[in-house]
Amino acid sequence: MEYPFVSVVAGIRNEEKFIEECIESLLLLDYPEESYEIIIVDGMSTDKTRDLVQKYPVRLILNEKKNVAAARNLGVEHSHGDFVAFTDGDCKVDPLWLKTLVNEMKNAPDDVACVGGPNLIFDTDPVFGRVVGHAQETFLGSGGSAQSNNSTRKHYVGSLPNCNAMYKKNIIKEAGYFDERFVVGQDGDLNYRINKIGYKFLYIPEAKVLHHRRGTLKSFSVRMFKYGMWMAELFKKHGEFVRWYAFLPSIAIVFAVFSLIVSPIYPAPILVLLALTTLYFILVFVTSIQVIYKMKSKYGLFALLVIPVQHVTYGLGFLYSFANSLFLSKDKSISDV
Known part of the structure; x- marks a missing residue:
């Protein structure tokens, strides 16, 4: 297998609780270390997040705009790879995550712009968070969207959540990057525009990412x-x-x-x-x-x-x-x- 260079980007803010777990999972990827880079884009965290990030051999970029859309755009602009993979600071990627995404992208038709996988639940998360996560895996909870449905079959979808997605960088640029007006939903907006110019999204169930669910009924x-x-x-x-x-x-x-x-x-x-x-x-x-x-x-x-x-x-x-x-x-x- 050939290993194209991939830029892995995580946009974060105040993630001191989970960022080490995230970075360590990225450093342990079953992928040649000379063939990928890890870019952490920090939205001016006010906790210990930046101090923790600086302990690791990753690139740290500061995001003065603070929102996730700006973080992802900065990650793309500073990336060296032709492929850009996104995850979040409260996620833990499977060791085969990147290799699986790259292999599927290489074998996919040319009109596939993005491949990604499920948004899985930590069994150790608080009860309320796990209930929310599992409820959103149902049709009534998610409308069948790939963001939460976590299907076990490979298929084309309308969009993929950016806690678990890898794009061809040139197509992100062609679509006009992430719209930084959107505090949430910026990945859905970009994916919609990518669809409109004729590209597809391929869901890969084997490309696994665990995503912490947090919060209370109020924050939810x-x-x-x-x-x-x-x-x-x-x-x-x-x-x-x-x-x-x-x-x-x-x-x-x-x-x-x-x-x-x-x-x-x-x-x-x-x-x-x-x-x-x-x-x-x-x-x-x-x-x-x-x-x-x-x-x-x-x-x-x-x-x-x-x-x-x-x-x-x-x-x-x-x-x-x-x-x-x-x-x-x-x-x-x-x-x-």
Whole structure:
């Protein structure tokens, strides 16, 4: 096997808890050490992250803009390889990760821009994080997206999460790099643009990355709200839905509010709402059984809470983004007058 030179990029900020585990897994890759480089792009961490990174034979670049999109762009700009592989500071890569990605890219058709694999869960993570991770592996939790679904078969997908992906560098440049306006969802935006210019994404189940799940119900809710906001921003940027299911939680929230308002006069909508809500919670219950099976633990029942919280906060974030844009446009119109 020939070993092309690959630049491995991790954009990080305040990752003192996990960054050593991440870097050590990258240093132990089953890949010739002269054929890859490790670039750590730090978003001006305020903890001990940079001190820890400097202990290792890796390149450290400072990212004054702090966000992940800027980190990835800096990584691409400073990379020496024709291929750029991305992971995150709270990830641990499998020893065969890079070799698997390179081999699959070499054997893939020319129109494949990116190969990547699953976003797996640490069994040692806190219970809440594991519930979230396993819930998002289900159809109800992820809509079947490669970001969370973790399929066991190789196939083409619409997008790949950048905690586990390797790109042809020239195609990142052709697509216009990562959009640094996006605090989250920047990989989805880039991948959408890459698709639009005719390239494909290939999911490889053997290219494994473990990804720590952290947080509490509060932090999870905030994160889902932000995802909803930025999915709306993607819609406004491109004029169409990047993911087919993105608008469903928002429609459900609007319909629920409408039904409650008109119920004293028109009872039909509230009856429809009750029927749909019943069906929804049946699906949530079935999904929680799936999570119990995946976790082999009764704590999978927490999915009964996690999934509705995910959908509601995501939907509210989506609506907030559009409402915010509406108010801003009104303010602009008034100021123009």
